[in-house]
Amino acid sequence: MNEFDLIAEIKARAPTGAGVVLGIDDDAAVLQPAPGTQLVATTDNLVAGRHFVDKGDNAATAEEIGHLALAVNLSDLAAMGATPRWCLLTLTLPEADSAWLREFLNGFLALAAEHHCALVGGNIARGPLNIGVTALGEVPAGKFATRSGARPGQRIVVTGTLGDAAAGLTLARPPGDPLRERLLQPVPRIAAGLELAEIADALIDISDGLLADLAHLIGELGAEIHCNQLPTSSALAEALPDDRERWLLQFAGGDYELLAVVANDAKLPAAVGGVELTEIGRVTDSGKIECLDAEGKVFETSESGWDHFV
Amino acid sequence: MNEFDLIAEIKARAPTGAGVVLGIDDDAAVLQPAPGTQLVATTDNLVAGRHFVDKGDNAATAEEIGHLALAVNLSDLAAMGATPRWCLLTLTLPEADSAWLREFLNGFLALAAEHHCALVGGNIARGPLNIGVTALGEVPAGKFATRSGARPGQRIVVTGTLGDAAAGLTLARPPGDPLRERLLQPVPRIAAGLELAEIADALIDISDGLLADLAHLIGELGAEIHCNQLPTSSALAEALPDDRERWLLQFAGGDYELLAVVANDAKLPAAVGGVELTEIGRVTDSGKIECLDAEGKVFETSESGWDHFV
Numbered sequence: 001m002n003e004f005d006l007i008a009e010i011k012a013r014a015p016t017g018a019g020v021v022l023g024i025d026d027d028a029a030v031l032q033p034a035p036g037t038q039l040v041a042t043t044d045n046l047v048a049g050r051h052f053v054d055k056g057d058n059a060a061t062a063e064e065i066g067h068l069a070l071a072v073n074l075s076d077l078a079a080m081g082a083t084p085r086w087c088l089l090t091l092t093l094p095e096a097d098s099a100w101l102r103e104f105l106n107g108f109l110a111l112a113a114e115h116h117c118a119l120v121g122g123n124i125a126r127g128p129l130n131i132g133v134t135a136l137g138e139v140p141a142g143k144f145a146t147r148s149g150a151r152p153g154q155r156i157v158v159t160g161t162l163g164d165a166a167a168g169l170t171l172a173r174p175p176g177d178p179l180r181e182r183l184l185q186p187v188p189r190i191a192a193g194l195e196l197a198e199i200a201d202a203l204i205d206i207s208d209g210l211l212a213d214l215a216h217l218i219g220e221l222g223a224e225i226h227c228n229q230l231p232t233s234s235a236l237a238e239a240l241p242d243d244r245e246r247w248l249l250q251f252a253g254g255d256y257e258l259l260a261v262v263a264n265d266a267k268l269p270a271a272v273g274g275v276e277l278t279e280i281g282r283v284t285d286s287g288k289i290e291c292l293d294a295e296g297k298v299f300e301t302s303e304s305g306w307d308h309f310v
Numbered sequence: 311m312n313e314f315d316l317i318a319e320i321k322a323r324a325p326t327g328a329g330v331v332l333g334i335d336d337d338a339a340v341l342q343p344a345p346g347t348q349l350v351a352t353t354d355n356l357v358a359g360r361h362f363v364d365k366g367d368n369a370a371t372a373e374e375i376g377h378l379a380l381a382v383n384l385s386d387l388a389a390m391g392a393t394p395r396w397c398l399l400t401l402t403l404p405e406a407d408s409a410w411l412r413e414f415l416n417g418f419l420a421l422a423a424e425h426h427c428a429l430v431g432g433n434i435a436r437g438p439l440n441i442g443v444t445a446l447g448e449v450p451a452g453k454f455a456t457r458s459g460a461r462p463g464q465r466i467v468v469t470g471t472l473g474d475a476a477a478g479l480t481l482a483r484p485p486g487d488p489l490r491e492r493l494l495q496p497v498p499r500i501a502a503g504l505e506l507a508e509i510a511d512a513l514i515d516i517s518d519g520l521l522a523d524l525a526h527l528i529g530e531l532g533a534e535i536h537c538n539q540l541p542t543s544s545a546l547a548e549a550l551p552d553d554r555e556r557w558l559l560q561f562a563g564g565d566y567e568l569l570a571v572v573a574n575d576a577k578l579p580a581a582v583g584g585v586e587l588t589e590i591g592r593v594t595d596s597g598k599i600e601c602l603d604a605e606g607k608v609f610e611t612s613e614s615g616w617d618h619f620v
Contacts, residue, residue, distance in 0.1 A: 021348055022454070022456065025456075025457070026390065026456050027386040027387075027390055027457070027515060028350045028351055028386045028387060028392065028445075028447070029350070029351045030349070030390070030449070030454050031348060031349040031350075032451075033343045033349055035345075038340050038343075039340070039342075039343055039349065039446075040340055040341075041338055041339045041341060041396070041430065041431060041444075041446065042337065042338035042339070042398070042431055043398040043399075043431060043442070043444055044400070044433045045400045045433055045435055045440075046435075047402055047435045047436065047438075047440075050435060050436055050437050051435070076337040077337075077338060079336075079337035079338070080337055080338045080340065082338065086351070088351060088444055089353075090354070090400075090442050092357055092440055120351065121351060121352055121353060122353060123354045125356075125357045125360060125361070126357065127360050127438065127440060128357075128437065128438040130355075130402055130437060130442075132355060132442040134351075134353055134398055134444040135338075144331075144332070144340050146332065146335075146336050147335070147336050148335075204337060205337060
C-alpha cells in the first residue's frame with residue numbers, strides 16, 4: 001500500500017457534505033459558507049506517547065485515536081458556540097499500515113458523521129506518529145462565545161462530570177471501561193456549546209484542566225471553587241471514594257467539558273444540549289483561584305494544568 | 311520557556327489581518343469570509359528528515375523551514391486560483407527552543423505578510439519535529455481552477471523553471487545558493503495562479519514532480535513532453551550541462567511551479583503573474599506520458615514522482 005492507495009482509501013470512505021463544492025479530489029477543497037455566517041477555525045494535533053499511550057497493554061487503539069483527534073478539535077468549536085461543518089486531516093504515520101488506517105477512520109469518521117462534519121482534505125506523510133486536524137465551523141455572524149467577559153460575582157458552571165478522563169489515565173483502565181472511554185473518546189459538547197453561547201458571558205472547554213482553563217476565563221480576577229460541588233460520575237466516585245484524591249483528578253483535565261461564567265441573576269437550566277449543568281463556584285476579585293472543601297476551608301493544590309513542555 | 315510563553319511569542323508577532331474577527335486569543339479563530347466568495351482550504355505538513363534535511367552541514371535552517379511550511383500550502387491555493395487569507399500552524403517541537411522558534415517565525419511570517427495571510431490559530435506540542443499548516447483562501451464563487459478538464463490536443467504549459475529544487479537537494483548546495491533557495495524557499499505562484507485560472511482548462515502545482523503531477527491532470531489520457539523545451543534556470547544549466555542528467559532532475563519535483571493545460575487555440579501570454587510561462591508539450595490520447603529528446607526520440611525514464619511510503 002503506498003501513499004496514493006492510502007489517500008484513495010480515505011477518499012472512498014469520506015462522505016461529502018453540505019457546502020462541499022470540491023472535496024478531497026484536488027489541490028485544495030472548495031467550500032461554500034452559508035450566507036450571514038462567520039467561519040470558526042481551529043487546529044490541534046495528537047502526538048504518540050504524549051497525548052495518548054502508544055505502547056503496552058493500555059495503548060490507545062487506532063479507533064480511539066481517530067475519535068480523539070477529531071473530538072479535541074470539535075470541542076474547541078463547541079467552546080465558541082459554533083456548529084461543525086468541515087475538517088482536514090494530516091496523518092504522519094511510521095508505516096503504510098492499512099489495517100491501522102481503517103480502524104483509525106472508523107473512529108474518526110463515526111464522530112464526523114455524528115456532527116455532519118465532512119472530511120474535505122488532508123495529507124499523508126511518513127514519520128513518527130502524529131495526527132493533525134483542522135476543524136472548520138460556522139456561527140451566525142457575531143453570535144460566537146469568547147473567553148473574555150468574566151466579572152466578579154458571576155457564577156461558574158460546568159457541563160457533565162469532571163475527573164473521569166484523568167482517572168482513566170491514572171488508573172490505566174482497559175478498553176470498555178467508562179473512565180477510559182471518557183479519556184479516549186470524549187464527547188465534544190456541541191449542542192451544549194450552542195445553548196451556553198446564548199447565556200454565558202465567557203466560555204471555554206476544559207482540555208488542560210479545570211484550574212488552568214478557569215485561569216484563562218478569569219484573567220486578573222479570582223475565583224472560588226466548591227470542591228464538593230464538582231460534578232462526579234458514579235464510576236469515578238466508586239473508583240476514588242476519598243474526596244481529596246478525587247478532587248485532584250477533577251482539576252486535571254482531559255474531560256472536554258465546557259466551563260462557563262454566567263450572570264449572577266441568569267436563570268440556569270438544569271441541562272444544556274442534553275448534558276447536566278452544575279454550578280461549582282463564583283468569580284471573585286481576589287486575583288487567585290481558591291478551592292474550598294466541604295467545610296469551606298481552602299484546599300491547597302499545586303495542580304495548574306497541562307504544559308506540553310514541562 | 312514553556313508552552314504558554316511560546317504561544318505568547320507567536321501571538322505577539324502575528325499581525326492581525328482583514329477578515330479576522332477573533333485571532334489567536336481564544337479556543338478558535340472567528341473569520342469573516344467576503345460576500346460572494348467560496349472558501350478554499352488545504353493542509354500539508356513537513357516532517358524532519360523526510361521533507362527537509364534536519365542534520366549535518368546541509369540541514370535546513372529554522373527560517374527556511376518556516377518559509378517552506380507555509381509555501382507548500384500557499385502553492386496549493388495558487389493551484390486553485392485562490393487568494394490566501396488566513397492560516398493555522400501546528401508545531402510539534404522536540405524542545406521549547408525560543409531561538410529556533412524566533413527564526414522559524416522569521417521565515418513563516420515574512421511569507422505570510424507578503425501574501426496578506428494572517429496567522430489566526432495553532433497548537434504547540436512536544437515530540438519529534440513536525441510542522442503542520444492549514445491555509446485558507448478565497449475565490450469569487452465558482453471561479454476556481456481544478457485538476458480536471460484536460461483534452462487531447464491541448465497545450466501543456468508551466469511557470470518559471472524546473473529542476474532547480476531537485477538540483478539543490480541532489481547537489482547539497484549551501485545556504486545562499488540559488489538552487490538551494492529554490493528547494494527550501496520556493497515561491498508560491500499566487501499571482502500566476504489567479505491569471506492561469508482564467509485561461510487554463512486544468513491546473514495543478516508541481517510538488518511531487520512534473521511527470522507525477524502531469525499524470526494527475528491527464529488521468530486516462532496521455533501526453534508528449536519535449537524535454538528540450540523544459541524551462542531551465544541558468545544556475546541549473548551551469549550545474550548540469552548534460553541534457554539527460556538535467557532532465558531527470560527536471561522531472562523530480564519540489565519546484566512548486568504551476569502546470570496547466572490550455573486550449574490549442576488559446577492566446578498564451580509570455581508571462582503570468584510576473585513569471586515566465588513556457589509551453590512544454592501536448593495532451594494526447596496515448597494513455598501514457600512520452601518524454602521526447604531534441605531529435606524527437608522517446609527518452610526513457612523511471613521517474614514517477616515522490617511517494618512518501620516508498
